[in-house]
Amino acid sequence: MSFKTKFFRIANPITKNFSFEKFFGSLPFDNLILVYHLVSDEDVKHVKHLFPYRSVRQFEKDLDFLSKHFEFVNWEDYLNQKKTSKPKLLLTFDDGYSEFYNIISPILLRKGIFAINFINPKFIDNKELMWRNKASLLVSEINENNNYKNKISNFSGLGDNLETNISSILKINYENRNQLNEIADFLNIDFNDYLKTNPVYLTTEQLIKLKKDGFGIASHGWDHPLYNQLSLEQQIDNTQKSLDYMMDNQFLNDSFAFPFTDHLLTEQFFDLIFKQNSDLKFTFGAAGLKLDSYSKNIQRIPIETKNYSAEEILKNEIIYYQVLKMLGKNTIKRS
Numbered sequence: 001m002s003f004k005t006k007f008f009r010i011a012n013p014i015t016k017n018f019s020f021e022k023f024f025g026s027l028p029f030d031n032l033i034l035v036y037h038l039v040s041d042e043d044v045k046h047v048k049h050l051f052p053y054r055s056v057r058q059f060e061k062d063l064d065f066l067s068k069h070f071e072f073v074n075w076e077d078y079l080n081q082k083k084t085s086k087p088k089l090l091l092t093f094d095d096g097y098s099e100f101y102n103i104i105s106p107i108l109l110r111k112g113i114f115a116i117n118f119i120n121p122k123f124i125d126n127k128e129l130m131w132r133n134k135a136s137l138l139v140s141e142i143n144e145n146n147n148y149k150n151k152i153s154n155f156s157g158l159g160d161n162l163e164t165n166i167s168s169i170l171k172i173n174y175e176n177r178n179q180l181n182e183i184a185d186f187l188n189i190d191f192n193d194y195l196k197t198n199p200v201y202l203t204t205e206q207l208i209k210l211k212k213d214g215f216g217i218a219s220h221g222w223d224h225p226l227y228n229q230l231s232l233e234q235q236i237d238n239t240q241k242s243l244d245y246m247m248d249n250q251f252l253n254d255s256f257a258f259p260f261t262d263h264l265l266t267e268q269f270f271d272l273i274f275k276q277n278s279d280l281k282f283t284f285g286a287a288g289l290k291l292d293s294y295s296k297n298i299q300r301i302p303i304e305t306k307n308y309s310a311e312e313i314l315k316n317e318i319i320y321y322q323v324l325k326m327l328g329k330n331t332i333k334r335s
């Protein structure tokens with residue numbers, strides 16, 4: 001358990017009489033940016049071993065709470081630093097899951113709330129399953145099927161019991177992602193068959209409709225690598241390819257959200273990518289409430305923590321920020 005998770009557990013019961021207005025006023029932020037992935041009442045096999053997600057009911061509860069304390073803004077108002085009576089809040093969704101079209105956008109349209117989707121162009125139209133979704137799907141299939149449980153023990157290099165087999169699959173990194181295909185072949189699991197019956201990602205047609213409905217579509221890297229495992233050249237290539245896609249398809253090419261984390265990204269990367277793309281205004285990480293020594297890189301708050309409401313997560317983030325500030329650790333420093 002991370003220090004932050006421990007902190008959340010301790011801080012939560014003692015913040016019952018917390019005033020958002022009072023505490024938010026003391027922060028150096030005039031807006032918050034939240035990051036979700038998807039909302040679903042289903043058991044989503046290709047995601048459930050990666051991160052928690054909200055049910056429809058939980059998501060609507062989050063929105064009701066957020067509407068009381070914040071004013072949702074669209075991308076233009078965010079860029080123009082629109083003056084609002086309540087603190088501004090920008091909603092973002094990562095990875096381009098099809099649930100945004102089927103479940104989330106109808107809710108947001110009904111409530112008049114804007115959001116940006118940060119997508120990986122490589123997977124749009126369900127051309128391929130993203131490597132992390134492959135890992136989650138494999139683990140789901142193994143857990144649900146005794147034949148796979150027996151068979152996987154014969155795949156070399158994953159450890160000597162079911163538990164280590166599963167944790168090894170979930171640890172396969174971007175560079176070795178082809179191993180996921182090898183395991184699937186070995187078990188006779190066909191990722192493309194899965195995609196045909198379960199459209200995991202948004203389609204081009206849906207993206208165009210979402211844009212018409214006023215939602216933002218922007219870049220989350222070409223194929224969702226972990227950036228700090230790439231060379232500087234690979235980081236730039238992966239980002240540029242996805243920004244070019246946005247330009248070609250007339251989506252937003254003035255923002256970019258890092259897949260996973262911007263941890264260890266250097267000033268050199270930021271200098272290069274902003275220089276190469278004169279339209280690019282901001283890049284986004286997901287480290288929670290923190291400042292960043294690179295002023296055009298803005299941190300978002302992950303808001304899907306299991307068993308915590310948006311209200312509890314935000315309370316904890318605000319208190320945690322005060323603690324980081326006292327320790328002089330509230331700014332991410334880049335070399």
Ligand SMILES: [Zn+2]
Pocket residue numbers: 094095220224258259260
């Ligand atoms: Zn992502």
